[in-house]
Amino acid sequence: MRILVIEDDAGIADGLRTTLQQRGYAVDVCGDVASAWNALRTERFDAILLDLGLPDADGGVLLQRLRSAPGSAGSALPDPATPVLIVTARDQVQQRIAGLDMGADDYLAKPFDIDELDARLRALLRRAAGRAAPTIRHAGIEMDPAARTVRLQGQPVDMSPREFSVLRVLLEARGRVLSRQQIEEHLYSWDAAIESNAVEVHIHHLRRKLGSASIMTMRGVGYFMPQEPA
Known part of the structure; x- marks a missing residue:
């Protein structure tokens, strides 16, 4: 999962x-705000951690701009549905209310415990994927994302x-075909070195461990995990 920290x-x-x-x-x-908006216009992120006290504008300006953007998941950027967790030193109740009313999905005051932030981030990603469990x-x-285990x-x-x-990317998107580029967008940050066949190699290893039918290929399009029969 790919996170933008602002x-x-x-x-x-x-x-x-x-x-x-x-x-x-x-x-x-x-x-x-300026560099973050440029990033959101050109890259897709699974979630955003947003500080409010930024040097060129209040983080709330970016949040409101994102939520009013015309794009949608799978189409134009930026995606207004991207989950946002505000992480800020502003800890008054009215400030928290204002942040949530501007469109934040959650709000965490500094200083924070990293385990709590990770748990809130997992909850945001879970809700964004339409899962309750x-x-x-x-x-x-x-798969247990918290324990990072697979059975x-x-x-x-x-x-x-x-x-x-x-x-995890394929499971969250099960039933939908993802191109190699779409998978890479979830996995790699800007400064990561990506080998041209990295996704193919990982999928080969996953098939060997989970069964050849666990991940299917749509030739010329991408990869998907078939939906289970109703």
Whole structure:
């Protein structure tokens, strides 16, 4: 899952980047509203962590601009439905209410516990995918994003961090075909080195571990996990 951190404090931004990357997220960082808006116009993110006290404008301006954008998921950018977690030093009740009423999905005051931030982020991603349960279950596969574990027919399956991330993207989109580029957009930040066949290699390994029919190929289009029969 790919996260955009909008934070002007370099120490906090670097700490969030490092910690979230260790937890399996791809992370990009912007330090002001202008660069963040440019990023949202050109890249798709699974969620946004938004500070309000930014140097060129209030973060709320960006939030309102995003929510009023004409795009939609799978079409034009920016995507107004992108989940937003405000992370700010403004901790008064009325400030929290205002942030939520501007369109934020959640609000967390600084200083915060990183485990709580991660849990809130997982909840945002879960709701965005239309899931209520914390685990993802599909065709005998059970994934726990919090524990970062995968089971097949009840038996644990060892996976590399990147294999886990690819599988999560495909599970969240099950029934829909994703191109290689779309998968890469969820997995890699701007500064990541991407080998041309990386996605194909990870999918090959996943098929070997989960079964050849677990991930299907639509030739010339991309990859998908078939929907289970009703």
